[in-house]
Amino acid sequence: MKALSTQDLGKAFRVYKSELFRFARWFGLAVKPAEEIWVLRHINFDIKPGEAIGIVGHNGAGKSTLLKIVTGTLQPTEGKVKITGRIAAILELGMGFNPELTGRQNVRHSAGLMGFSSLQIDTAMPDIEAFAEIGQYFDEPLRTYSSGMQMRVAFAVATAWRPEILIVDEALSVGDAYFQHKSFARIRDFREQGATLIIVSHDRNAIQALCNRAILMEKGSIIKDGNPEEVFDFYNALIAEKESSTVKVTKLGDGKAQTSSGTGEARVEEIFLKNSKGNIAECVSVGEKVELHIKVKVYQHIETLVLGYSIKDRLGQVMYGTNTWHTENVIYKPLRGEEYSFVLTFPVNFGVGSYSVQVALVDSDTHLTANYEWRDMALMFDVINTNKKQFIGCLWNEPQIHIEHLIK
Amino acid sequence: MSGMLTSLWLYRHFILSSSRNELVTRFARSKLGGGWMLINPLAQVAIYALILSNVLSAKLPGIESKYGYAIYLMAGLLAWTLFSDITNRCLNLFVEQSHLMKKVNFPYIALPAIVVGSNLINNFLLFISMAGIFLLLGHHFSLVMLWLIPLTLLLTAFALGLGLVLGVINVFVRDVGQAVPIILQMWFWFTPIVYPVNIIPEVYRNGLNFNPMYHFAMAYQEVIVYGRSPDFQAILFIGALAVLLLFVSLFLFRRSSEEMMDVL
Numbered sequence: 158m159k160a161l162s163t164q165d166l167g168k169a170f171r172v173y174k175s176e177l178f179r180f181a182r183w184f185g186l187a188v189k190p191a192e193e194i195w196v197l198r199h200i201n202f203d204i205k206p207g208e209a210i211g212i213v214g215h216n217g218a219g220k221s222t223l224l225k226i227v228t229g230t231l232q233p234t235e236g237k238v239k240i241t242g243r244i245a246a247i248l249e250l251g252m253g254f255n256p257e258l259t260g261r262q263n264v265r266h267s268a269g270l271m272g273f274s275s276l277q278i279d280t281a282m283p284d285i286e287a288f289a290e291i292g293q294y295f296d297e298p299l300r301t302y303s304s305g306m307q308m309r310v311a312f313a314v315a316t317a318w319r320p321e322i323l324i325v326d327e328a329l330s331v332g333d334a335y336f337q338h339k340s341f342a343r344i345r346d347f348r349e350q351g352a353t354l355i356i357v358s359h360d361r362n363a364i365q366a367l368c369n370r371a372i373l374m375e376k377g378s379i380i381k382d383g384n385p386e387e388v389f390d391f392y393n394a395l396i397a398e399k400e401s402s403t404v405k406v407t408k409l410g411d412g413k414a415q416t417s418s419g420t421g422e423a424r425v426e427e428i429f430l431k432n433s434k435g436n437i438a439e440c441v442s443v444g445e446k447v448e449l450h451i452k453v454k455v456y457q458h459i460e461t462l463v464l465g466y467s468i469k470d471r472l473g474q475v476m477y478g479t480n481t482w483h484t485e486n487v488i489y490k491p492l493r494g495e496e497y498s499f500v501l502t503f504p505v506n507f508g509v510g511s512y513s514v515q516v517a518l519v520d521s522d523t524h525l526t527a528n529y530e531w532r533d534m535a536l537m538f539d540v541i542n543t544n545k546k547q548f549i550g551c552l553w554n555e556p557q558i559h560i561e562h563l564i565k
Numbered sequence: 566m567s568g569m570l571t572s573l574w575l576y577r578h579f580i581l582s583s584s585r586n587e588l589v590t591r592f593a594r595s596k597l598g599g600g601w602m603l604i605n606p607l608a609q610v611a612i613y614a615l616i617l618s619n620v621l622s623a624k625l626p627g628i629e630s631k632y633g634y635a636i637y638l639m640a641g642l643l644a645w646t647l648f649s650d651i652t653n654r655c656l657n658l659f660v661e662q663s664h665l666m667k668k669v670n671f672p673y674i675a676l677p678a679i680v681v682g683s684n685l686i687n688n689f690l691l692f693i694s695m696a697g698i699f700l701l702l703g704h705h706f707s708l709v710m711l712w713l714i715p716l717t718l719l720l721t722a723f724a725l726g727l728g729l730v731l732g733v734i735n736v737f738v739r740d741v742g743q744a745v746p747i748i749l750q751m752w753f754w755f756t757p758i759v760y761p762v763n764i765i766p767e768v769y770r771n772g773l774n775f776n777p778m779y780h781f782a783m784a785y786q787e788v789i790v791y792g793r794s795p796d797f798q799a800i801l802f803i804g805a806l807a808v809l810l811l812f813v814s815l816f817l818f819r820r821s822s823e824e825m826m827d828v829l
Binding site for chain 2: 266271
């Protein structure tokens with residue numbers, strides 16, 4: 158039993174020299190298109206009933222095209238999709254809503270578009286109205302709604318009937334926090350009742366929270382299919398590759414001034430991060446004990462050498478920073494040509510996200526008196542949550558929770 | 566073909582309510598509401614009648630009443646409005662609804678069905694209001710009026726067939742959408758709606774036989790103005806043409822629907 162299976166699925170957009178050739182093809186003439194652009198090719202995967210799958214990939218990797226073929230709005234050029242049961246897609250909420258009609262009329266219209274009969278709609282209407290929770294607004298024209306209210310109605314009707322397969326596109330952040338929770342709870346309910354779930358998102362947390370499997374797409378094919386953690390690591394490596402290459406580009410421009418900023422008496426020769434297993438890593442877990450290795454070479458005679466560093470989040474906010482002046486590890490009178498290896502060991506008590514390391518070689522507690530070298534984004538790494546309890550924020554600060562049952 | 570009929574049946578409630586919604590929302594928040602739908606063609610009648618009745622009423626054969634010209638105009642406009650509204654709507658239908666078609670999986674044949682539905686309601690209301698005016702003007706009706714039912718159906722089939730063919734092509738060649746309204750305007754004046762056919766010189770009159778809308782307009786005028794059954798041969802001709810066009814359009818529609826989504 159499979160909920161969904163694709164066999165060598167492919168989609169090509171055809172370009173003709175003239176539209177007349179296209180028309181001729183419909184009447185059975187064998188005309189070759191001038192160009193075929195394959196946006197999907199050789200897609201093979203099976204989904205078992207009850208599985209929850211996340212589809213990830215860069216923009217333009219073919220995720221949306223795949224979903225459109227699965228939902229049936231696009232026809233594949235080659236291959237087949239087999240689907241067992243009804244499929245419902247929350248690709249864009251509120252499609253076909255009319256601002257002049259009331260919420261109730263729009264629900265009827267929208268459900269009709271999904272193919273439900275009058276009777277089925279009548280039966281489900283009280284539930285939809287209750288789930289949307291917009292009170293008497295339900296019978297007011299849609300144009301008087303706030304966008305959050307529209308989303309509530311749209312989500313309520315889109316999920317009013319439990320489908321065998323539910324497809325959710327990234328726009329799941331509907332309405333306020335309360336309604337977001339409510340909609341997530343409904344999706345979880347569907348899952349528990351055995352529905353198959355397909356989610357497209359860039360949001361690692363959402364996918365890791367809901368999915369037991371992930372598929373990574375790149376340039377129209379599936380390049381990784383496995384458990385979400387493994388797939389995301391791979392995806393992050395892909396991103397890191399792209400990010401560092403862009404960094405290189407900026408270094409060539411005004412970024413070069415940044416790297417060589419400083420007087421050059423001492424320089425950072427090498428910087429890397431080692432995970433708890435002692436391997437060089439770009440992606441570490443929350444709470445993992447890591448080592449930041451910084452190799453410094455001295456080029457000129459100097460009185461003192463102080464290493465400063467700070468770790469910044471993707472917005473550039475400093476998470477933590479210090480220097481060897483404050484830690485009382487100052488190196489006095491280093492000799493020219495000498496090399497020093499700094500190993501900074503610390504637990505990654507950060508929230509999930511992407512971080513950068515900025516390093517500075519100076520002579521005292523500030524870089525104002527002497528600045529040998531200053532480097533922004535000397536190293537990038539990602540923090541993911543693999544084994545800690547779900548949390549939000551930029552700091553991992555897990556509490557001990559003690560609950561006492563008080564008897565009245 | 567049977568697949569299309571099944572999906573039309575399955576979506577019947579949706580098509581009906583959408584047809585109604587289309588009319589309701591077009592006039593939402595206007596005081597006169599649906600009245601505007603009727604005022605537009607009736608104002609057209611009033612303008613032509615006011616300007617041209619002195620010139621043309623004398624030329625209408627076999628009509629005694631001084632309001633004869635107004636009635637003649639309304640008969641022709643009843644047919645033309647149905648035709649041009651359906652054709653124009655179908656022309657841009659897929660381009661306009663592309664957003665919906667890309668995101669929601671539903672039988673696309675429901676879209677033209679909604680156009681037909683709302684325009685039939687529209688045309689029926691127009692007929693009722695025109696009939697009211699006829700009675701005020703002292704014009705009588707007979708059972709011949711029942712001819713309007715098959716005539717309306719044939720004209721709808723013709724307009725839908727033509728509109729769908731143009732609508733499908735318009736998805737791929739957008740110039741069609743720009744050209745057709747101009748052609749329709751010219752077509753209107755090449756059809757004896759505002760003027761009687763006998764003001765056209767004999768030499769050119771044969772050419773009119775190739776204009777299907779001439780036969781439709783004439784049939785409407787025969788039935789409404791003169792109370793006579795329409796010319797049977799003409800009905801056969803336009804009937805065959807309408808059915809043929811409808812089949813061609815549905816064939817084209819089915820063949821193109823896959824690639825239509827790629828281009829939209």
